[in-house]
Amino acid sequence: MWGKIRWVRAHWRPFLILGLMAPLVLLAAACNRSIDEKNAVHVLTADGAVDPIMSRYIDRGIDAAEDADGVAVVIRLDTPGGLDSSMRDIVQRIESAEVPVIVYVSPVGARAASAGTFITMAGHVAAMAPNTAIGAAHPVGSGGEDIEGTLGDKVTNDAVAYIKGIARLRGRNDQWAEDAVRKSVSIPQDEAVELNVVDLVAPDLESLLAQVDGRQVELPTGPVTLRTADAPVVTNDMTLVEDFLSLISDPNIAFILLSLGLTAIAFEFLSPGAIFPGVFGAIALLLAFFSLGTLPMNWAGVLLIVLAFALFFGELMVAGFGVLGVGAVISLILGGLLLTSTSNPDFQVSRWLIYGLAGIIGVFFLMVVNAILRSRRMPSLTGAQALVGRSAIARSALDPEGVVFLEGERWRAMSEGEPVREGERVTIVDVKGLRLRVRKSAAEEAPEQGG
Numbered sequence: 001m002w003g004k005i006r007w008v009r010a011h012w013r014p015f016l017i018l019g020l021m022a023p024l025v026l027l028a029a030a031c032n033r034s035i036d037e038k039n040a041v042h043v044l045t046a047d048g049a050v051d052p053i054m055s056r057y058i059d060r061g062i063d064a065a066e067d068a069d070g071v072a073v074v075i076r077l078d079t080p081g082g083l084d085s086s087m088r089d090i091v092q093r094i095e096s097a098e099v100p101v102i103v104y105v106s107p108v109g110a111r112a113a114s115a116g117t118f119i120t121m122a123g124h125v126a127a128m129a130p131n132t133a134i135g136a137a138h139p140v141g142s143g144g145e146d147i148e149g150t151l152g153d154k155v156t157n158d159a160v161a162y163i164k165g166i167a168r169l170r171g172r173n174d175q176w177a178e179d180a181v182r183k184s185v186s187i188p189q190d191e192a193v194e195l196n197v198v199d200l201v202a203p204d205l206e207s208l209l210a211q212v213d214g215r216q217v218e219l220p221t222g223p224v225t226l227r228t229a230d231a232p233v234v235t236n237d238m239t240l241v242e243d244f245l246s247l248i249s250d251p252n253i254a255f256i257l258l259s260l261g262l263t264a265i266a267f268e269f270l271s272p273g274a275i276f277p278g279v280f281g282a283i284a285l286l287l288a289f290f291s292l293g294t295l296p297m298n299w300a301g302v303l304l305i306v307l308a309f310a311l312f313f314g315e316l317m318v319a320g321f322g323v324l325g326v327g328a329v330i331s332l333i334l335g336g337l338l339l340t341s342t343s344n345p346d347f348q349v350s351r352w353l354i355y356g357l358a359g360i361i362g363v364f365f366l367m368v369v370n371a372i373l374r375s376r377r378m379p380s381l382t383g384a385q386a387l388v389g390r391s392a393i394a395r396s397a398l399d400p401e402g403v404v405f406l407e408g409e410r411w412r413a414m415s416e417g418e419p420v421r422e423g424e425r426v427t428i429v430d431v432k433g434l435r436l437r438v439r440k441s442a443a444e445e446a447p448e449q450g451g
Contacts, residue, residue, distance in 0.1 A: 040232040041209060042099075043074045049295070050082025050115040053246045055089040061236045065099045071231045072100040072212075074205065075123070078107070081114025081137075083296075084159075091122040091166065100124045100217045100226055104208055105132045105189075105198075113137070117180055121166050124217040125226075126198035127208055128189035134197060135186030137163065156182065173197050205233070248291045251340045251349045257288035258302070258339075259332070259357055262309040263364070269313070295340055304335030312365040325366050332358045390428050391441060394420045404438060413438045 042065040046054050058075060065073045094101045103123030105112045110132045112120040117137040120126050128134065137159070159181045167174035173196040179185045192198045202208035213229035238246060247253065264281030292302065311328035336354035392406040398415035404426060405411075413426070413436040420426055426438035 037232055037234050038069050039071055040068065040234045041072050041074060041228055042068070042070045043076065043205065043233060043235045045076045045235075045237060047076070047078040047110075048246060049249065050079055050086050050090070050119070051246075051249050051295075052083070052086050052293075053242060053249055054079075054082070055086040055093075057238050057242050057246075058090050059093050062093055062097050062099065062101065064236055066097070070099050072102055072226060072228055073097070074102045074104055074208070075119075076104050076106050076205075077112055077116055077119060078105065078110035079112060079114075079116040079119075081116060084115065087115035087118050088162075090119050094119070094122045094124075095169070096220060098219060098221055100219065100224055102127060102208070102212060104202070104205070105129060105134060106202075106205075108132070108203075113186070117177075118163055118166060120198065121163065121170060121172055121177060124170070124219070125200075125212050125215060126170070126172070127200050127202050127212075128192055128198050130189060130201065130203055132189050133186050134189075134192055135180045136184045137180040138182065138184040171196075209233075245290070248287055249295065250291065251295055252353055254288050254291035254295060255305075255336050255339055255349045255353065256357065257284045257291060258305055259361060261285035261288055262306065263361060266309055266313050266365075292339075298338050298340060301335045301337070301339035304331050304338060306335075308332035308335060312361075315366065325362070328365070329358050329362045332361065387428050387431055387436070392426050392428060392436070392438065394422050394424050394426055397422050398426070398438070404436060406436075411436050415439065 042061060044058060044061040046058060048054065061075075062073055064070075094103075101123050102125040103112075103120045104127045105116075105120055106129035108129050108131050110129065112128075112132070112134045113136045115137070117134055120128075120134055138156070160178050163177040163181055164174040166172075167177040176185070176187075176195050176197055187195065187197065189198070189201045193201055200208075200211050202211055209228040209231070212226050215226045216223050217226065218224075248257065261281045261284030264277040264284060268278035268281060308328045308331035311324045311331060315324035315328060333354055336349050336358070337351075339349050387406070390406065392404040392411070392413070394402060394413075395405045395410060396402040398404070398413060398420035400415045400419065402413060402415075402420070402422075403410050404413040406428075412434065415426070416429060416437055416439050418440060420438070420440050425441040427441045428436050429439050430437040
């Protein structure tokens with residue numbers, strides 16, 4: 001019995017690891033619903049910016065439906081737009097799908113703006129919920145600005161050709177599609193049906209599946225008739241990893257991660273050996289650059305934020321709140337404002353976040369960290385040098401060497417100057433290894449101490 005207990009105590013680490021992993025495994029199993037049911041409608045939910053995360057998610061969802069011989073894939077779409085490259089990946093995946101793809105702009109109040117217009121029109125069936133909108137697909141630069149000159153004409157004409165090709169492939173209104181790109185027109189769901197931009201309006205998923213039942217769509221493998229009215233429905237949501245990556249693909253999160261990462265790296269330089277700040281800073285910066293890679297990023301904003309922390313660091317090195325500190329705060333604010341400089345509020349960093357975080361980081365650097373640096377410049381209060389200036393009692397004659405008594409301990413000491421008699425008080429002037437250098441105190445006599 002005791003032998004078994006001793007064995008467990010000696011090998012407790014694997015049991016601890018298994019105990020910690022078990023809840024995670026159970027959570028993953030609970031979140032991973034079965035999506036391998038045959039002849040089912042697979043429902044994906046794509047809400048937010050069109051970015052690489054959404055592209056990979058939709059690709060995975062269509063793959064799962066194809067592997068399970070799904071009846072159809074429904075993409076519930078609500079997006080303000082996003083990256084052109086990710087949009088094209090999604091459109092190409094829909095067009096190559098071996099299962100019918102229904103793009104459904106929902107829920108009520110949703111929109112398929114900009115890149116979402118291309119995705120909606122690419123669906124084998126395009127549907128919209130009440131009080132939804134589609135359009136405003138004019139291309140803009142990475143910072144949200146209009147693209148001028150010859151480059152602007154090339155980008156616009158390329159987008160027009162692409163969306164007209166999508167519209168003609170699905171038998172939809174290619175003239176309106178061109179206007180959506182050239183003139184940024186946007187229309188509600190009723191007009192979209194009247195103008196043959198989408199196929200129907202459905203208030204909910206059940207109504208959608210009932211209305212499209214019996215429709216014939218064209219797949220790369222040939223025509224297919226939809227049988228969705230009585231088909232089982234399976235929901236294929238994003239995984240925990242995809243949800244996390246989608247969460248950080250936000251301009252506010254990117255700004256916070258970039259700022260905190262640079263703060264931690266700066267703190268690591270100020271306190272060498274403090275491993276945690278450096279590790280946290282490196283992880284935060286990697287996540288920040290991943291997040292920025294999914295957004296219409298402006299490199300000028302990133303460089304201004306980096307400059308801000310360089311100025312903060314320089315201010316701390318010279319000590320005192322001065323020009324560098326003020327310049328750092330201004331640079332951080334400008335960097336946040338320009339990080340995703342776009343007229344679309346969905347891709348802008350919150351102004352309140354910028355001002356608040358700039359103020360907090362400014363106070364941290366110019367007060368807290370500055371106090372740490374000032375404490376480093378103070379004389380040492382521990383170790384051998386802390387003995388300098390203390391008083392001791394000679395326990396033997398120092399002529400010039402002998403023994404002194406200090407705080408319950410006997411020390412070898414050497415007198416500098418005149419000899420010291422036993423019992424006289426001395427002052428420590430220096431420490432060399434384990435030997436003190438002392439000088440006779442002003443008070444020649446001292447009370448007797450035990451030792």
